[in-house]
Amino acid sequence: MTTGSEITIRAHGDLSGISAAAWDACACPEAAACGRPADPFTTYRFLKALEDSGSVGVGTGWQAQYLTAETGGQIIACAPLYAKSHSQGEYVFDHGWGDAYQRAGGRYYPKMQMAVPFTPVTGRRFLTRPGFQDMGRAALMQGAVQIAEGNALSSLHITFCTEDEARAGADMGLMQRTGQQFHWVNDGYGDFDAFLAVLSARKRKNIRKERRIAQDFGGQIVHLTGDAIEPAHWDAVWQFYQDTGARKWGTPYLTRAFFDIANQTLRDDILLILALRDGQPVAGAVNFIGASALYGRYWGCAEDHPCLHFELCYYQAIDYALTHGLTRVEAGAQGEHKLARGYLPVPTRSLHWIRDAGFAEAVAQFLRAEGAAVEQDIEILTSYGPFRKTPKEDHQ
Template sequence: MNYRTQIVSSLDEIGQASWDALVATQQERNPFLSFAFLHALHATGCASPDSGWQPQYLTLWRGQSLEAALPLYVKSHSYGEYVFDWAWADAYRRNGLDYYPKLLSAIPFTPVAGSRLLARTEEASDRLIEALYGLQEANGLSSTHILFPPESQARKLKDAGFMLRTGVQFHWVNQGYRDFEDFLSTLDRKKRKNIRAERRKVREADVTFRHVPGTEATEADWRFFKRCYDRTYAAHYSTPYLNLAFFQRLGRTMPQHLRLIVAERHGRPVACSFVVHDESTLYGRYWGTMEDIPCLHFETAYYQPLDFCIAQKIPCFEGGAQGEHKMARGFLPHRTWSAHWLAHPAFADAVERFLQQEAGGIDAYLDELNDRQPYREMR
């Protein structure tokens, strides 16, 4: 087939109908791949040339039909990626070479696995990878990185010459629990006791919770959440990636996938978490608090969302990046993938050796984690 290749700097050039129709054909899709989410990042300046995220989406067309696309950015830094290559960039710098700009395929600020090679057919997917190599060569950039693809696409990229890297996240799986106590009954005794103690501390602090679907969230709700979000970043001496306009825009364009969980004390809000969900998965994203209350983080960011998953029969809760402490709350280790290509042969060889060593460490880490399963029947 003959495809027309087009580099797109704004999703407006594609249109919501065409983009979402392509995403709908993917088995590994989620709300973060939607036009509404990605365009909100771009339109509000969170992921834009000014913030070091220059959209350069690679697309393939047949006539007016969008047949394949790769969410792609020219990056001038490595912030907001969650697959860390700072050491690679430093090695380039120490050898008088430029690591930035680089090409990155990812959902900005979102360490959630999902399709990256968006294609209607395997043949279109193959042509998309060929076009990516052509783009790399034409621009003379140092490297290309594809973050959090599904394993099948990672393997396909490896066959095409990319190097693979693995990581670990922690996901909770709904085993058809009747309620939270039914879930607790499957954990070992110490884990059950600790979770009950954590929940009791929050109740004894006179904290109650209000679940706000995105369709019902008010301007005041979004502003309060943003204050909590900003305070969390300030506590870690860092700058928030996302602005109020971004969250407000999501509230208008994809409210059916959003939920705010507001903690209240003595009639006033004190903390809030923000989650995204569809029928198959709930994604824990952000949380923050205006008061330091013991165990409030666990209740607001984990236990209240777990209650929601159980009530709505949502099969999976992805708790976000990192966080081995999640295992004590019923989350299990899950392997993640990324694919990398470096133009400089000597650095590519060095990184490949590093990744081979790192992979062995990840395998050993997963074995160790699996030996510490929190569930009684898995021991």
């Protein structure tokens, strides 16, 4: 597909036709200078691990249609695009849209999804080489819509995109949607006590109490990354992941093979926070490390211990961010319980294109109302945050 006299758009059913160097030159050019990608989830190695492990592909409802934009024989932009036969693993919920569309006699699935599968993390979806941002983004956006429209698909959804991408998409006629998550932001704190000092006395005391209770589980808590992560650790993580997945959404999205591949190709991007008792993991959290952020992704346990979830997923993540100079911790989707633990609400954004004009107008009306409600919710929740309201409040 050609979007102009110079740029050609291609859809790829797998990553074998795209080199890692060409993809990462668009996805994480900053890694060439600092050694670590800002967004570990759009790297070639992460997406390839999903593909090679069978977590996406035939039978999963995530069929790859990776887009590339080429000019002069060079890939200048690319995007993780999938044909979806369901709405699972997306975290921007459109099940109601699908039900309504199908009740009205339409066929909602398959649809197109530009996203990182199973990963509710904001990041660039239109991945461009430096110097080609506007050209590459416009070409990919136009190409994705043309693929959906040309195949008579119901819709295209670009989820957890950046604010800049959301504005550019709106300028091209796509509908915007606003959601929210809870992130911890490092406001120059020297250590955890410095962070606690800016909280209200009641919240500060509660966090200290939770940490004491959690750390009294009868073992030790360790941080592992890189070569310190051993295959046996993944055996425990897989058991944790299966247990949590079965309780939350029925069937875990990732296969066991993903964790084996992660041990080979992703371990430098991963921080495991494990609770060990008698040397054996009894609970753990899987985090991914970006250039400036820590991303909490999976949690599970083999034993129930009071407050251990808060300690491993939230407080230990803050400790790691402070020690390593990271600016924020993103602890995953949803969860207003994070507010009391120093994680404040922030907006997330997505873009949507719907082929049927009448249904698109109905969705647009819904999004306007939903967006206003989300903005109000963020404002209210922020006002109820754990931080001190005045400098005179008790510092005990």
